[in-house]
Amino acid sequence: MFVQEFIAAVIPLYLVATVLYLYRALKGPTIPDHVLGVDLLSYNLAVLFIVLGIFFEEPILIVTAIPLALWIYALDIYVAKYLERKVMGA
């Protein structure tokens, strides 16, 4: 089957999106913009882990994506709570 060729053709689109997100994460005029950029970069990284796990036929790569998804949510909640109440922590 042509799975590896198809994924090799699709991955450059994800990398272009990574560059666009990185630009917003570095530039973003306000603090929520920076956090949003980091958020999107991490989601992009999670997708890339799983797609590359299929591409390289390495199933262990997928284990890294689940804690990454949970940490993105934790980052959102921490930053939102710090902005609202000026306390760190959950």
Place this chain on the structure above:
Amino acid sequence: MIEELLVYTGLGLIALGAFAQLVSGIGVNRFRNFYLRLHAATIGSIWGCVYPIAGAGLVALGYKELGPYSTFMAGAAFVTSFLILILSPAGSHALARAAHKTRQALVEPCVHDALDPSMCVRGGGS
């Protein structure tokens, strides 16, 4: 037969996710205030993250080269996509609420802001 169907469906979802991430990247850079950028960002996290991960799970179910770990990979992919489906809107809403309550990001081209009219910056075109 059923394996080919799974693999083709999954590859289609991965390609859809790549297109959605590209649209989201353009939208995040082109929209004009934080709340509009949040709209583009949720396109990138649902269409661009949940669907390709579920598609990767479908590919892993039908892709024999992965060996005995293919069902493990499919299950982990479905769990990840479900977690992101639940957690990503919750995180975005918390961030938007904090940004609006603490006046970090003004509503720049504004028509009407019922929560806090003093944050509504009129003008600036559409």
